[in-house]
Each structure stands twice: as C-alpha cells, then as structure tokens.
Amino acid sequence: MGQRTSVLPEGRPVRMGLIGLGSMGRHHARVIREVEGMELVAVADPHGDKHGVAKDLEVLADVEALIGAGIDAAMVAVPTYLHEEVALALAAAGVHTMVEKPIAATAESGQRVAEAFEAAGLVGAVGYVERCNPALLEMRRRIEAGELGEVYQITTSRQGPFPGRIADVGVVKDLATHDIDLTAWIAQSPYEQVAGQVTHRSGREHEDMVVATGRLANGVIVSHTVNWLSPMKVRQTVATGEKGAFVANTLTGDLTFVANGDVRSEWDRASHFRGVSEGDSTRYALSRREPLRVEQESFRDALWGRPSQIVSMAEGVHTLQVVEAVLESAATGTTITL
Incomplete structure (x- = not known):
C-alpha cells in the first residue's frame, strides 16, 4: 500500500469527489453522503447526470475539474477502459482514490495505476464490494x-x-x-x-x-x-x-x-x-449492513490511518x-x- 505519507487527520471530514454518475456511481453518491466523516463536495461525468445524483452540486466535465474542486479523495466509477487515465490523473494530483473493480482494463494497465499510488504514498483501493457482504x-x-x-x-x-x-x-x-x-x-x-x-x-x-x-x-x-x-x-x-x-x-447475506x-x-x-x-x-x-456502506467506511478509515479492510491495488492487479x-x-x- 506504500508508506501512506499523506493520510488525513483522523476525524476531519473527508472531502470526497465522485467521477462517473452511472449505475454504480449513483449508489456511491448516496452512500458517501450517508457515511459519517465523508462529505460529497464534487461530482463529474462528461455524459451528464441522468440519475439526478448531483442534487445541489454542479456536474463537472472531467477529472481535472474534479481535482480543481479541492478534494481529498475520489471514487472512480467510470467505465473500465477509462480507469487508468482517470486514476493516474488523480495520483499525479495527490488525491487518495478508490477505483471500482476491476482496477483497470488490463493487468498491465492496473500495474501502472498501482505503482503510481505506491510511489506517491497515497491510499489506493479497489471497490470489490463482495468482500463487504x-x-x-x-x-x-x-x-x-x-x-x-x-x-x-x-x-x-x-x-x-x-x-x-x-x-x-x-x-x-x-x-x-x-x-x-x-x-x-x-x-x-x-x-x-x-x-x-x-x-x-x-x-x-x-x-x-x-x-x-x-x-x-x-x-x-x-x-x-x-x-x-x-x-x-x-x-x-x-x-x-x-x-x-x-x-x-x-x-x-x-x-x-x-x-x-x-x-x-x-x-x-x-x-x-x-x-x-x-x-x-x-x-x-x-447483522446485515449494506456492503457498499461498509466499503466506504473502510476507505474512510484507511484515509484516517486507522486499521482498514480495503482491497489494495496490488490485490486488484493480481485478480x-x-x-x-x-x-x-x-x-x-x-x-x-x-
């Protein structure tokens, strides 16, 4: 997972960005808003917001605009073929990131993503929600x-x-x-x-x-x-x-x-x-808690430097x-x- 040199102060609300407002993104938006210690402050999707996810937020055009909103961490829910491009931009900007599974379109592509987050000392995770069942x-x-x-x-x-x-x-x-x-x-x-x-x-x-x-x-x-x-x-x-x-x-369950x-x-x-x-x-x-909520709470805990059950990017590459x-x-x- 790298040195996690830049985990966030424990207890400080995490300013979350979400890119991809489709079938999975809409659920992530709802859960992020519900999780204590997380604030959804920016959303992006070049194809708009057909599910009405944004509510009072502006729908931004791309990952650069999302980064420009001053986020601490991001949830990536774009189509698989875009995972590498979006994740590498977030890593370069110093943004902790969870990418929906699979980590990328190919293992080679996923390896580049994992190495970028490792080198930057950022928390990088993959959204395998079944582990939270x-x-x-x-x-x-x-x-x-x-x-x-x-x-x-x-x-x-x-x-x-x-x-x-x-x-x-x-x-x-x-x-x-x-x-x-x-x-x-x-x-x-x-x-x-x-x-x-x-x-x-x-x-x-x-x-x-x-x-x-x-x-x-x-x-x-x-x-x-x-x-x-x-x-x-x-x-x-x-x-x-x-x-x-x-x-x-x-x-x-x-x-x-x-x-x-x-x-x-x-x-x-x-x-x-x-x-x-x-x-x-x-x-x-x-106890039957919503797996997606458990997943986001684990990501939040990792961002705060707490023990966490996130799926590492290295595990995502192996898969x-x-x-x-x-x-x-x-x-x-x-x-x-x-």
Whole structure:
C-alpha cells in the first residue's frame, strides 16, 4: 500500500469527489453522503447526470475539474477502459482514490495505476464490494479462527440474466473478477494455476459464460461457474474443509455451516479415511449492513490511518492477472500457471 505519507487527520471530514454518475456511481453518491466523516463536495461525468445524483452540486466535465474542486479523495466509477487515465490523473494530483473493480482494463494497465499510488504514498483501493457482504465477512472470520480446520476447496456460483448496463467487457472481467478476488481473500492465498472454458451465446463480442477451475498457492482447489444467461439468479460461495462446509448466500447475506457427521465408528473399523457423512446444519444470525456502506467506511478509515479492510491495488492487479489467465486458457485450451 506504500508508506501512506499523506493520510488525513483522523476525524476531519473527508472531502470526497465522485467521477462517473452511472449505475454504480449513483449508489456511491448516496452512500458517501450517508457515511459519517465523508462529505460529497464534487461530482463529474462528461455524459451528464441522468440519475439526478448531483442534487445541489454542479456536474463537472472531467477529472481535472474534479481535482480543481479541492478534494481529498475520489471514487472512480467510470467505465473500465477509462480507469487508468482517470486514476493516474488523480495520483499525479495527490488525491487518495478508490477505483471500482476491476482496477483497470488490463493487468498491465492496473500495474501502472498501482505503482503510481505506491510511489506517491497515497491510499489506493479497489471497490470489490463482495468482500463487504456480511456472509463472506463472517465466513472468512470463522475460517481464520480455525472453525473449518484445513480448507480443501472453495467453489463459487454467480449466475443470472443479462444486465443491460454492461457494454465494454465480458462476464469474466465483470463478474468472475468478484469471485477470483473473494476466493483469494477468504483462503488468504494467491492463485497459482487456472484453466477456463467460455462461450459466446448471446451474439455479443465478449464471452457470456465461463467455467474456471484452479489451485491456490496454499493448495486449496477452486472452481467458478459464472454466466449472464441463467433465468435463476444465484450468488453462492462454498468453502469445504476437514470439519465440514460453510455455505454463503450473498444474495440474502446468509451463512450456514454444515458439519461433518460423526463417523468414528467407520474409522474404528478401517485404517484409512473412507469419507464423511452429513452432520448438523447451523445458520448464523448476522447483522446485515449494506456492503457498499461498509466499503466506504473502510476507505474512510484507511484515509484516517486507522486499521482498514480495503482491497489494495496490488490485490486488484493480481485478480486481473488471474482473469487474463482464465481468458488465455479458454483461447488456447491450456492450463495457465501464474
């Protein structure tokens, strides 16, 4: 994250700028206005403000005008292909920044962004809001506390109808990027190897379905099923380990633990492991706070120099490297080692 040489005085309201007033930007505007310790003082979008986000603020034309408004930090919610250009301008101006996922259009581009914020000693973050989902936060906490024992496998399913808002990327960079990020985060290990298969069923330039499998550096095996072509909306992450399985439904924010049954009698009769049976199922009662609000509070805490759960730009680059490896694998029919 760099030296953070210029974090802001703790408790002083953060003067926030927002660039990009589209489908994600409008939600960021609302949340920034709600978060204690943040003030939305400037907004920008060259295409105007179709959602009425600005309210009493002038809609500025570009990132230079946003910087000129005297902001401390910025939220970047422009289309992916503009992330590098906008983020580099903010870094050059000394503005702390969170960029909506993915960090940039390519890993190479993302690396330039990450290096610019590192060199400037600025707080740079990537907006992977799924990490702030209550079910995933609780899953990671419980795995870290040893409640699953050794983790064997993490699988994700992210499926649903096509979203009209996406124009510039396929399903891998738009959706699978979430699963790749959250899997490495839950397991606390980077990816080591990945293989992917994609299809183009909707007549668009970019892929609309992907199945990816892989292995993390710590030996956990993973799989991701992601598409825009399912009539059923599914958002599920399952972590399986030596004591059972955690099942997170990130649509509802529910977390369930299914324990391995008592199979000691089987073990007593056999000298080797024969498997497990289904044991008790526990659904945890969780506090359900809006993930986007949790994300902005984490960014604010990082700006104040407090302990924070922001996604670093280096993590954002790794996720893009994995995303590109999935697409390379699908194009070449080979397994890619990172």
